[in-house]
Amino acid sequence: MYKIILAFRYLLRRRITYLAVLAVALCVFAVVVVMTVMTGLLRDFKAINHSWVGDCVVSTDTLVGFPYYREFVKILEERDFVGSVSPVIRSYGILTEPSGWNTSVEVMGIDPVKHSRTTGFAKTLYYHKDWPADAFKPDYDANLPGCVLGIDKVSARDQRGKYSHYSSIPRYSFTITCFPLTAGGALAKAGLGLVNTRRFYYSDDSHSGLAKVDGAFIYLPFADAQALCGMNGPSPRASAIHIKFKAGVNLQTGRNRVAKLWEDFLTGRGGGKQANLLSKVRVETWKDYRREVIAAVEKEQIMMMAAFGMIGIITVFIVFVVFYMVVSHKSKDIGILKSIGISNRDVIELFLGFAFLVAVCGSAIGTAGGVLFLEKINRIESWLYDHYGFQLWNRAIYAIDEIPNKIQFDIIAVIIVSAIAVCLVGALIPAWQAARLKPVETLQVNQL
Amino acid sequence: MSKDNFILKAEGICKSYRMGQAEVQVLKGVDLAVKEGDFIAVIGASGSGKSTLLHILGALDTPDTGIVRFDGRDLSRQSARGLNRFRNKMVGFVFQFYHLLDELNVLENVFLPAMADKSVIGWLVSRRRVKNRAADLLAQLGLSERANHKPYQLSGGERQRVAIGRALMNEPRVLLADEPTGNLDSETGNGILKIFEELNKAGQTIMMVTHDERIARKAKRIITLADGKISD
Ligand SMILES: Nc1ncnc2c1ncn2[C@@H]1O[C@H](COP(=O)(O)OP(=O)(O)OP(=O)(O)O)[C@@H](O)[C@H]1O
Numbered sequence A: 001m002y003k004i005i006l007a008f009r010y011l012l013r014r015r016i017t018y019l020a021v022l023a024v025a026l027c028v029f030a031v032v033v034v035m036t037v038m039t040g041l042l043r044d045f046k047a048i049n050h051s052w053v054g055d056c057v058v059s060t061d062t063l064v065g066f067p068y069y070r071e072f073v074k075i076l077e078e079r080d081f082v083g084s085v086s087p088v089i090r091s092y093g094i095l096t097e098p099s100g101w102n103t104s105v106e107v108m109g110i111d112p113v114k115h116s117r118t119t120g121f122a123k124t125l126y127y128h129k130d131w132p133a134d135a136f137k138p139d140y141d142a143n144l145p146g147c148v149l150g151i152d153k154v155s156a157r158d159q160r161g162k163y164s165h166y167s168s169i170p171r172y173s174f175t176i177t178c179f180p181l182t183a184g185g186a187l188a189k190a191g192l193g194l195v196n197t198r199r200f201y202y203s204d205d206s207h208s209g210l211a212k213v214d215g216a217f218i219y220l221p222f223a224d225a226q227a228l229c230g231m232n233g234p235s236p237r238a239s240a241i242h243i244k245f246k247a248g249v250n251l252q253t254g255r256n257r258v259a260k261l262w263e264d265f266l267t268g269r270g271g272g273k274q275a276n277l278l279s280k281v282r283v284e285t286w287k288d289y290r291r292e293v294i295a296a297v298e299k300e301q302i303m304m305m306a307a308f309g310m311i312g313i314i315t316v317f318i319v320f321v322v323f324y325m326v327v328s329h330k331s332k333d334i335g336i337l338k339s340i341g342i343s344n345r346d347v348i349e350l351f352l353g354f355a356f357l358v359a360v361c362g363s364a365i366g367t368a369g370g371v372l373f374l375e376k377i378n379r380i381e382s383w384l385y386d387h388y389g390f391q392l393w394n395r396a397i398y399a400i401d402e403i404p405n406k407i408q409f410d411i412i413a414v415i416i417v418s419a420i421a422v423c424l425v426g427a428l429i430p431a432w433q434a435a436r437l438k439p440v441e442t443l444q445v446n447q448l
Numbered sequence B: 001m002s003k004d005n006f007i008l009k010a011e012g013i014c015k016s017y018r019m020g021q022a023e024v025q026v027l028k029g030v031d032l033a034v035k036e037g038d039f040i041a042v043i044g045a046s047g048s049g050k051s052t053l054l055h056i057l058g059a060l061d062t063p064d065t066g067i068v069r070f071d072g073r074d075l076s077r078q079s080a081r082g083l084n085r086f087r088n089k090m091v092g093f094v095f096q097f098y099h100l101l102d103e104l105n106v107l108e109n110v111f112l113p114a115m116a117d118k119s120v121i122g123w124l125v126s127r128r129r130v131k132n133r134a135a136d137l138l139a140q141l142g143l144s145e146r147a148n149h150k151p152y153q154l155s156g157g158e159r160q161r162v163a164i165g166r167a168l169m170n171e172p173r174v175l176l177a178d179e180p181t182g183n184l185d186s187e188t189g190n191g192i193l194k195i196f197e198e199l200n201k202a203g204q205t206i207m208m209v210t211h212d213e214r215i216a217r218k219a220k221r222i223i224t225l226a227d228g229k230i231s232d
């Protein structure tokens, strides 16, 4: 009982304990803010990758693609765990403007309705957000062949991360040139000028939030892309099949079921024409499909965590120093307590209780401050930008809109528990040392 | 062993301190017995080892050789727990420099020893009784109005009386006092001594260290410590 009372009194009556509380609060504040922002960035990044890919992908790396995709799409569509399916053409091409200026592009051929059902494609559009079926119909003339451009191909991001758009879509056309390949991988039009070229009209743009995608991709109608790449013909080919599972289907089980279907499909097609192309096909979840890009961001987060682990170590040290000083100040008290028969364990418990109070107060203040700061972080950043031109992430470079600031209670709980543990560890050594002293030793020191 | 009514008995107590190379022999075989109802004054020159002896008797320090017996039981054979119980229940210590806890008020300082072995529930159950006992003690010591003051608001004599109250809180068998008047003017010191005399009259066993012969004369028995030994 006296332990509780004394621990509280120490907390309230020693100015140095306010410093300890402040030190803990500052560290908790910093870690809460950084962890929230960093995990938020990672979560958002994963979410937009998921949205761009769908749940699962059956795909091949080769530019030739794989045949019999229509049969497999049909098999998938008959399964009860599959929500929707979208076959896709992927290739590379050259975009040439009327002026003659050109640039390389990644071509993606899709059925806008199927693809919007399977992925978040519709949401990335600007003019046809609510009606993706018309994504490839230019508003100025629905009969012209349309094409959706990655937004960075048509518009530059300003420093606030905003793209400017015309109220109605401007008429703008260009040609797309692709290299059609045979099933064997040879140039299909060898001797005939080698390439397929078609003119397309700008019908919309796509802002997926993935910098590399928005800067390099153009989306064409499935059949046009297939023809440009030479994948049509008697045994048409596709590059990938994107799949969305029904709600409630576990990602990994879904993938495994698709993989099983694909295996069965393969054995059924074993001896067929171009069957060798089927063996190169992989079935992956969106996480595995985008593993390389996600891993880079994850690594960044781990580095941040390590950096803040250092702060954690410094916190331990600060708390340790503070408690060392408090205990030195209080060594006479320890002598007194022991002279009236209080055990070593109780002395340690008293100081650990005191440390616990410091930790709880510090964490509470730090967390409250952190949550408040996060709530206002975007407003603070835009204010800083307005008045001083300072910006944490230059939006012209980083593909984020706002600094992620969603409070995650599990993270905060982990931070608070660690802060308390750190304080207890920081207090344990001086408390243990103080408890070991003989009562006379501490009393005598103070008599001098 | 001892069928006589000795409470505390010291047999051949030796204690030395290392000071760098040199070893200082402070106590060189002290024999001493404290009887129920005794009022003993230990006198001796400064540095003769009076405090050291008192600390050893109160189990705040350990002798190099020799035995301290309490009710016939060897203190050095007690467990840590037994020693804590001994310090808490059997002896009450009064220090020359009061040694009160600055964060607690006067009343809390007095009943602190009663809280030592109590859990939260145990405390809630006995709180009223303990507080009444502490208040009675303060009344006895003339400090009733000071119960809610902090130690730094008190004079030296008042602080020493609080320390006496704390020492008496658990009704110890022996009261050990190390120069209880050493820091006080003679009048205040006399007040403290009067309290001791009254306590002794009521049956309290007291052992008091002083280097002032006049104060020592108030005791029933005087022991002189010189050259590390008792010389009657
Ligand atoms: N922890 C210690 N380390 C070294 N020497 C010590 C220690 N404690 C006491 N001494 C020495 O032991 C001797 C006796 O000390 P003690 O405090 O018992 O004397 P005292 O008789 O109480 O003196 P005073 O009347 O001044 O209080 C002194 O010479 C002191 O310097």
Ligand SMILES: [Mg+2]
Pocket (backbone or CB within 6 Å): B050, B051, B052, B178
């Ligand atoms: Mg002394």
